Amino acid sequence: MEMEDGRSVNHLPPGFRFCPTDEELVLHFLYPKSLRLPCYSNIIPELDLHRLHPWELDGKALMSGKRYFFFSQKMENRVLENGYWKQLDMEEPIFSGGSGKVGVKKLFEFYIGGAPFGMKTNWVMQEYHLCSWGSALSFHYPKTKGIRKLDSNYKWVLCKVEEHKGNAQSFNYSDEDGSELSCLDEMFLSLDDDLDDISSSHF
Numbered sequence: 251m252e253m254e255d256g257r258s259v260n261h262l263p264p265g266f267r268f269c270p271t272d273e274e275l276v277l278h279f280l281y282p283k284s285l286r287l288p289c290y291s292n293i294i295p296e297l298d299l300h301r302l303h304p305w306e307l308d309g310k311a312l313m314s315g316k317r318y319f320f321f322s323q324k325m326e327n328r329v330l331e332n333g334y335w336k337q338l339d340m341e342e343p344i345f346s347g348g349s350g351k352v353g354v355k356k357l358f359e360f361y362i363g364g365a366p367f368g369m370k371t372n373w374v375m376q377e378y379h380l381c382s383w384g385s386a387l388s389f390h391y392p393k394t395k396g397i398r399k400l401d402s403n404y405k406w407v408l409c410k411v412e413e414h415k416g417n418a419q420s421f422n423y424s425d426e427d428g429s430e431l432s433c434l435d436e437m438f439l440s441l442d443d444d445l446d447d448i449s450s451s452h453f
Contacts, residue, residue, distance in 0.1 A: 298322065300329070332362060375409055377410075
C-alpha cells in the first residue's frame with residue numbers, strides 16, 4: 251500500500267497484532283530473508299537506517315502497537331544527519347528450543363547531535379543478527395540443508411525500534427504480547443531510570 255506522496259505503508263489487518271518472539275523473528279523472518287526463501291518477511295519493509303531518524307519511521311516501517319519493525323543492511327556505523335545510534339556493551343544470544351543458537355540481539359540508544367557528545371533520547375532499538383549456519387537452522391529448514399551461502403554473508407539485520415516513556419515501573423514490555431522478559435529486555439527497561447526527559451518528536 252502506498253500513500254499519495256509515494257511512501258510505502260505497511261498495515262496489519264484489523265484485529266491483528268505483530269508480536270513475535272525473538273526466536274520467531276530470527277527463524278521466520280530474518281533467516282528466510284537472508285536466504286531469499288519464500289516467507290512472511292515481505293510484510294516487513296527494507297529501510298535505510300542511515301536516512302531515517304526514529305521519529306520518521308511512522309508510515310514507513312511495519313508498526314505494531316508502539317513498536318516499529320524493518321529490515322536494514324548490516325553497517326559498521328549507524329550515524330545519521332542529526333544523530334546516531336550508540337550500541338550498548340551487551341548482547342544476548344537467541345536460541346531455538348534445545349536445538350542451538352540461531353541469532354544474536356544487540357541493543358542501541360539514539361542520541362541527537364554528533365558523536366560522542368550527543369544528547370540521549372528515549373528512542374531505543376533492538377537489532378537482530380543471524381549466527382553462522384548451524385544445526386538449528388538446518389533443522390528448521392531441512393530442504394536447505396547443505397546450503398551454506400546466505401545473501402551476501404548475512405547482510406540483513408532486523409530492527410525493532412520504540413520510544414520509551416515514563417519510568418521502568420510504568421513501562422511493561424510484556425503488556426502487548428504477554429511474553430516474559432529476557433535478560434536484555436530487563437536491562438533495556440532499567441535504562442529508563444537514567445534517561446533524560448526528552449521528547450524526541452520535537453526535533
